[in-house]
Amino acid sequence: MSTFDTLGLKPDLMTALKDAGLKTPTPIQTKAIPLALQGQDVLGLAQTGTGKTLAFGLPLVSHLLDAPERPAARTAKSLILAPTRELVNQIADNLRMLTSKTKLRVTTVVGGQSINKQIHQLLKGTDILVATPGRLIDLMDRKAVDLRTVKHLVLDEADQMLDMGFIHALRRIAPKLGTPRQTMLFSATMPKPMEELSRAYLTNPAKVQVSPPGKAADKITQSVHHLAGKAEKAAKLREILSADPDALTLVFARTKHGAEKLMKGLVADGFNAASIHGNKSQGQRDRAIKAFRDGEITVLVATDVAARGIDIPGVAYVINHDLPEVPDSYVHRIGRTARAGREGEAIAFCAPDEADLLRQIEKLMKIEIPVASGTAPKDPVARKPQQRGQGRGKGQGRPAGNAAAKPNGNRRRRNRSRKAA
Structure with a gap:
């Protein structure tokens, strides 16, 4: 059985995992993390509850620790898109656990909260921006955020974003991002539109699948x-x-x-x-x-x-x-x-x-x-x-x-x- 020690993670991340009581990676983490650490685009398919957040969060934080310069005002160094406010908050909580011993800043922007407060938060710039697509576009329209410095993009629960009509938002957001960049797409199912999405936004991705799409957890x-x-x-x-x-x-x-x-x-x-x-x-x-x-x-x-x-x-x-x-x-x-x-x-x-x-x-x-x-x-x-x-x-x-x-x-x-x- 593998442990996080074998995945090549940085000491700060190992300390954060130890403090959280996490010792053994899940199958999706074991397969995806080494590939993402190498800078490859990753297409991850796994059922819910299998640890996808750490599968992209650990390599993302590792890459950011390799580039310690502070983000400029109104910019972000990485972007994570998720379909719901609850999922954005959940991802951010996990990332803040990983970055608690570092100077990396995690910022969330979602609908249903004060956009003026979010504009103020973005003035400082951020290392990791976790957002719902709709609110991010609102902020882009107000020129409150500049995404040209984003070199890491994560699309989490991408199939639900398709179901909820966020593909149109993604088409507006993606051209504003920096290039070249690493893109990681994670999903529990793989409908045909997802295949088209991966071809459009990922470059020679490494496909990681730990269970058939549409399969529930064994327990x-x-x-x-x-x-x-x-x-x-x-x-x-x-x-x-x-x-x-x-x-x-x-x-x-x-x-x-x-x-x-x-x-x-x-x-x-x-x-x-x-x-x-x-x-x-x-x-x-x-x-x-x-x-x-x-x-x-x-x-x-x-x-x-x-x-x-x-x-x-x-x-x-x-x-x-x-x-x-x-x-x-x-x-x-x-x-x-x-x-x-x-x-x-x-x-x-x-x-x-x-x-x-x-x-x-x-x-x-x-x-x-x-x-x-x-x-x-x-x-x-x-x-x-x-x-x-x-x-x-x-x-x-x-x-x-x-x-x-x-x-x-x-x-x-x-x-x-x-x-x-």
Whole structure:
């Protein structure tokens, strides 16, 4: 088994990893870091929860330590683009852990926060700029940031950026960056548009893949409940939550209104719940995630705004109250559990009008999700129900609760998903 000592990292980085209690790299880190340290462009494919942030963060910081000159005002030496505010903050937290013993500066810019404050922060220049594409373009339009000095570009969760329509923003941003530069693109899935993206922005990239695209983490136990409609969903959700009330559970809804209504109903029924979605301010979202991380709340109801922005190892269950319209999103949702080598459980509810969405998900993942209860509509032979506790240790299963392949290219459907978040 390899260790970080064998990857050729600098002493400052080894100290930061030791202080964080990190000794053994994940497979994506083992494969990607040496290539990125050599300056190669990297195309990294790995499921969520496998340590992609450090896979690009460690070599990026290493390169910046080799170029110690301070950045000029309003400039950045490296740029990381991510699709959501939560993911930007998560990446920045990891990078600040790595740079805590150095003079490197990490700056974030996201929507939902004061742009004037961000303009002021950029006046000093920064070594690492972590941004959502939309807010970065706002700052570019105001001439608050000069990207010509960027020599390292990272596109994280690039497939979601495509789903959310950020390709147009990327086409505006990329020509403003410095050349030559190193580009690293990381993703959990590899739809055809991703291949086109990699050809456009990467030069002879080294491809690193540690699991088939669309595959969930091995330690996730999956199941599906076939239900008649919304009323049955509500009852089943409360039944599952009541069976293990202290476990951290992430519940996904399709729309902002639906998430808020679902959360309020759970609170009214005595559950310790909060919600995050696109109608919440950044402060509200940050506070809800912190409370969830700290165990102050045990149920977090979210739209896909949280599918890739929550890195909380303690999430025991992910419940898909509503199946996503984009199959890839299912993989990212359930990737919020079983993180950092832990076990987790993913439970899906499927109403009759969601049967086709379930089929698309199963086609993408090349599996048949075990049935916990009910029968699939128009399915002549009901699949065998999953046994309670299947895939989990004794006493860890929940009563009743244990028991995309081509991506959706429909622009209208992608737009609906983006609006829902």
